[in-house]
Amino acid sequence: MKEADKHIEAKKEAPEHKPEVVIHAKGIKKSFGKKKVLKNITFDLKKGENIVVLGKSGQGKSVTIQCVVGMLQPDGGKLEVFGEDITTMNDEELKQLRMKIGFLFQGGALYDSMTVRDNLEFPLTRVLKLKDQKEINKKVEGVLDAVGLLDAIDKMPSDLSGGMRKRVGLARTLIVNPEIMLYDEPTTGLDPITSREISELINRLQRKYEISSVIITHDMECARITADRILVMDEGEYIAEGSYKELEKSDNEMVRSFFNEPA
Amino acid sequence: MEAQQELSGWRKWLEGIGDYVVFFTRFFRNIFTGGFEWSEFVRQCYEIGYRSMMLVGITSFIMGLVLILQLRPSLISLGAESMLPKTLSVALIREIGPVITAIICAGKIASSIGAELGSMKVTEQIDAMEVSGANPIQYLVVTRVLATSFMIPLLAIIGDAIGLFGGFLALNFTDSISFSLYFNKCIASLDFTDLLPAVAKTVLFGFAVGFVGCYKGYHSDKGTESVGIAANSAVVTASLWIFIIDAIAVQITSLLFYK
Secondary structure, eight states: OOHHHHHHHHHHHSOOOOOOEEEEEEEEEEEETTEEEEEEEEEEEETTOEEEEEEOTTSSHHHHHHHHTTSSOOSEEEEEETTEEGGGOOHHHHHHHHTTEEEEOTTOOOOTTSOHHHHHHHHHHHTSOOOOHHHHHHHHHHHHHHTTOGGGTTOOGGGSOHHHHHHHHHHHHHTTOOSEEEEESTTTTSOHHHHHHHHHHHHHHHHHHTOEEEEEOSOHHHHHHHOSEEEEEETTEEEEEEOHHHHHTOSOHHHHHHHTSOO | OHHHHHHHHHHHHHHHHHHHHHHHHHHHHHHHSSOOOHHHHHHHHIIIIIHHHHHHHHHHHHHHHHHHHHHHHHHHHTTOGGGHHHHHHHHIIIIIHHHHHHHHHIIIIIHHHHHHHHHHHHTTHHHHHHHTTOOHIIIIIIHHHHHHHHHHHHHHHHHHHHHHHHHHHHHHHHSOOOHHHHHHHHHHTOOHHHHHHHHHHHHHHHHHHHHHHHHHHHTOOSSHHHHHHHHHHHHHHHHHHHHHHHHHHHHHHHHHHOO
16 A cells, blocks of 8 residues: 555544634635635635645635735635634734745745755744754754755755755745645646655655645645545635545536546 | 726826835835845845946946047137046036946846846745745845945946046047046046035935836736836836936035035
C-alpha cells in the first residue's frame, strides 16, 4: 500500500471527536463589477482537517481563500477565522491573524531577487522579528529539510524547477508555524510524479505540524491523496460535499464529471 | 450613452487621484512606523545612485561641452566672451543640471522600479508578502522612494560638477583658460540662492521618480503586458511631474529670492 493510501486509511480509522472549527464561513458573497463570483459560500474547516475545493476554472475557488486571508473583502455573509470576524478587523488585527495562516500561491511566489535562504529568512526577520542568526539558520535548515530541499539553500529561485519552487514556497509559509494552510492549486503545471510528491508532502506536513488546510485544485489525484472532505463548487456555490469515495458515486452529473476524467 | 461614458471617464480619473492619495498616505505613515529597512535602503541607494552615475556623468559632460560651444558665438557677438563660465554655471546649476539628471533618472530608475514592482505584482510576490504579515510598503516602497529622494540630488550635484568640467574642456578647444581661473569664475557667479533651490527641487524630482515608479508598479494589473505598461507609464508620468515641479519651483524661487 502506498504511503498516501495508508494515510487515507489511517484517517478513516481515527476515533471520532468534536473538533474545533478554525474557519467558519456562512453565506459569503463576492462580486466584481456586475459579475457575481461567490453567491452563497458556506463551510466549516475543523482543526487538523484537510478540505479540498473542486470546481471549474473561474468559479471563484481562489476568491474564497483570498477572502479568508483578508486579501479580498466579502460583500456579504459571515466569515470567522479562529472565532474572529475577519471583515471587521483593522490592519494590525489582520496582520496578527495572517501570522497564523500560510498561503501557498500557484507559482510559489518566491521573491526572485533573493536566494532561497533569504526567502525563508524574510518572514522570520520581518514577521516574527527574530534577531538571533543561529536560531534563524536552524529554522531555515529545518524547514528546508522537511521539504527535502536543503541542497538548494543558496540557489536563486530562477535556478529552481516548478516543483522545487512550490516546495520552497511551502517551506516559506511553514517556517512561521501556521495553524491553517491555504493552497491555491498546489499541483497545477507539474508533471504527475511531482504532483504526487507535492500532494504527499502536503499530507506529511499536515501530520508533522498539525495544520488545517484548504486545498484548491482540479487535480483529482491530489484531491484523493489529501482530502478528508471535498467541496464541489459551481457558479459561486457549493453543490456537493463529502469524502472522495462518497462523491465518486454522486448522482450529480457535474460532480461525477470530475471523477470520470481520465487519470 | 455618450454622457455615461464621459461620467465613467471622470469617475476613473477621480478614482486614480484617490488611489494616489491613499498610496501616499500609506507611504507616509510607514516612514514613521518602526522597522525601517536599512539594508534594503542602502541596496537601493547603490542600485539607484552608483549604477546611474556613469549615465548621468556622460550626459552632464556632453551638456556642459555643448552649451559652451552653442553659447560662445552669441556671447562673442555681444562682446561678452568672458561671461561664458558664469552663464554656463548659472544655467547648469539652476536649471539644466537638475532637470537633465531627473529626466535621465525618470527613464532609467522610474521604469526599472515600475517594471520590478509590476512583475512582483504579476507573480504574486507582493501578495505573498502581504498575506505573510510582512509589510510590502515598508520594504518595497519606502526604501525606494527615500533612496531616489536622497540619491537624485547627489547625482545632480555630481552631474553639475562634471558638466562644468565639460564646459572647461570646450572653452579650451578654442581659447586657453586655466582650470583654477575657470572654476573661480564659475563659483564666484553662484550664491546660496542658486544652490539651495536647485538642490531642494532635485529632492522633489527624486521623490516624484521613486513614488511614481512604485505607484505604477504596485498598481499594475495581473498580466505580463501590464509590466511593460507600468514601466512605460512610470517614465511618462514621472517626466511630466518633473516639469510640473520645475515650473512651480521656479515660480516659488522667483518670489522668494529674485524680487
